[in-house]
Every structure is written in C-alpha cells, then in structure tokens.
Amino acid sequence: MAIKRIGSQTVKFQNPPSIISTYTIVGPKEGEGPLKDYFDMILEDDMWGQESFEKSEAKIQEEAIKAAISNGKLTNQDMDYLLAGDLLNQIVSSTYSARSLSIPYYGLFGACSTMTESLSLGAMLIDGGFADNLVCATSSHFSSAERQFRFPLEYGNQRKFSAQWTVTGSGATVLSANGNGPYITYATTGKIIDMGVKEADNMGAAMAPAAIDTLLTHFKDTGYSPKDYDLIVSGDLGKVGKAIVLELMKKEGYDLTDIYTDCGVEVFDIQQDTHAGGSGCGCAAVVLNGYIYKEMMKGKFSRVLVMATGALHSPTMNQQGESIPGIAHAITIDVNKD
Incomplete structure (x- = not known):
C-alpha cells in the first residue's frame, strides 16, 4: 500500500531527508549576474583548461559533487547513491563525471527538470530506508547545449527574443537521513x-x-x-x-x-x-x-x-x-x- 502517497501525484515524506550541504560552480557570465555573491565558485574561463565544452561541463559537475560532499563533512564512500543528469546525448557529462567518483550511480534525464527530479527520487530513497546519504547533481554549459540543440557558435546566428541563454554551471545537493534541515x-x-x-x-x-x-x-x-x-x-x-x-x-x-x-x-x-x-x-x-x-x-x-x-x-x-x-x-x- 502506497501509504506515503497523497492525492494523485504527490508524496508526503514521513521521515523527510535533510539537505546537509550544497555547492555551486558557474561560468563567467553567470558570475557577473545579480546572484553572483551566492555562488561558491566562479570560473574565469568556461573551458576550465579542458579540450572541449563537453569535457569542461563534466569537470564542472564532478568538482561540484566532490565539494558538496566535502562541505557535508562526508566522503564519497559515505554516499549510497549519486543521482545526476544533464542535457547532452546519453547524459555524458554526468556519466563521465561519475566514472572517477566511485559512487553507485543513477543517470537521469529530465532535461532542465533534472534537479528536482533527482531530489524527488533521492528523497524517496532516503525516506524509504534505502539510503542514509546521497548526492544529487545536474549541469549544463552554454556552448555544449548550443551546438547540440541549436547552432554551432561559429555560425553566428541571430537569436530570437524568446530564446533563453543556457546557464554554464552545476549545482550539487547532499541529502541525508540525519541533519537539521532544511x-x-x-x-x-x-x-x-x-x-x-x-x-x-x-x-x-x-x-x-x-x-x-x-x-x-x-x-x-x-x-x-x-x-x-x-x-x-x-x-x-x-x-x-x-x-x-x-x-x-x-x-x-x-x-x-x-x-x-x-x-x-x-x-x-x-x-x-x-x-x-x-x-x-x-x-x-x-x-x-x-x-x-x-x-x-x-x-x-x-x-x-x-x-x-x-x-x-x-x-x-x-x-x-x-x-x-x-x-x-x-x-x-x-x-x-x-
């Protein structure tokens, strides 16, 4: 019996998981925006020493995950699961960031909804008694998304006013069965x-x-x-x-x-x-x-x-x-x- 389900599409957690730490990394443009003081790391170069935009995005996500875990005074070995996703084909940014972390991994694709998708599933895992600690993460990169979904940057196409600018950055959240909230x-x-x-x-x-x-x-x-x-x-x-x-x-x-x-x-x-x-x-x-x-x-x-x-x-x-x-x-x- 689905005792934690209420209504048609909602879960009410009996033992709500706590957010015990987070970490954010953003690109230079995001670091010039109105929320710049809230980001943990602002890159001076969105390539971050990598050979491609895709490899840069993978590095951004990997470092955000590691820093969020460290902020929670935990280690990778303390993480029961990593739930992560991104925009690219075969969610390669998340997969390539996960390969060096040695954490049991669920790759998710919800496009730009992936952050709350991962947190929803992570909360269910903890409330269900399947995990004590886990980390949720997503990432995107302006340049990798542009050439996959729209046009290569070299093309120099004119953008419509309804178009949006893909954020270069990653955020990671550590959820725990223990903690003092939120x-x-x-x-x-x-x-x-x-x-x-x-x-x-x-x-x-x-x-x-x-x-x-x-x-x-x-x-x-x-x-x-x-x-x-x-x-x-x-x-x-x-x-x-x-x-x-x-x-x-x-x-x-x-x-x-x-x-x-x-x-x-x-x-x-x-x-x-x-x-x-x-x-x-x-x-x-x-x-x-x-x-x-x-x-x-x-x-x-x-x-x-x-x-x-x-x-x-x-x-x-x-x-x-x-x-x-x-x-x-x-x-x-x-x-x-x-």
Missing part, C-alpha cells in the same frame, strides 16, 4: 504536457503548461495554497514562460504575483542581453543550491516550493516536425519538519 517534505511528480509548441527557441512557452499543471496538482494534493509558501520558484521558464504562468494561474484562481519567480529570470539581469533569461539543467541547480539554500539557512525563507521545468525534445524529433513535450517536478523544502 528538509524535503513533499514531492509532486509532473506529467508530460504538450500543447504543440515546436519552436526550440521558445521553450518558455513549451514548458509553461507543464508548470501550471504541476502547480495545480500540488495545491490540490497537499491542500496548500500560495499563501503557505514564502517563495514559489520555477526552474527555467524565463520571462516568456513566467508571464504565461502568472496569467493562466490567475485565471485558475491563484494570484502568484507577489510570491512567484523563475530561476531563469533571476540568474541574469537585463544588461547581460540574454533575451528571455536563463535556462538549462544548471539554471535551477545553481539558483536552488546557491541563492535559495543560503537564504533559507539565514532565515529569510521558511518554506519554498521549487519546481524545475524541462523541455523533453531532441533535435532529431524536432527536425521531423514533432512538438516539444514539457515536464515539471516540484518539491517542498521546509526549514522545519511538518
């Missing part, structure tokens, strides 16, 4: 929602319907409302997707104006010319493990709903005329256990 108390797993958007340079519009569906489901399943949260944040809808969420949620009877923002909106400022804002697996990862976690530890936020969103398309399917399926996974993070 705690993951709920996880709402999203469904695939596809409203027919086909433009890969308008992913905010493609993912927003999934975000709305998950938000409505979370409120229905838990009985919570926006007023029960200090902050509700989506992963990387950017300016376009954020505006859609605000408008359509208001039509559903939820005015999120004063409580809701998006990581893709917060990570860059207007002077950085990222058009619709940030995106990528690293977007939610660095904002959650940097800004949100550190502000919760300072006491600014007591309860936060984090909902990372993903566009689950591929260039192959997109070129064959297929639309972009969206997904959104949400977790509740509480300073105190319920």
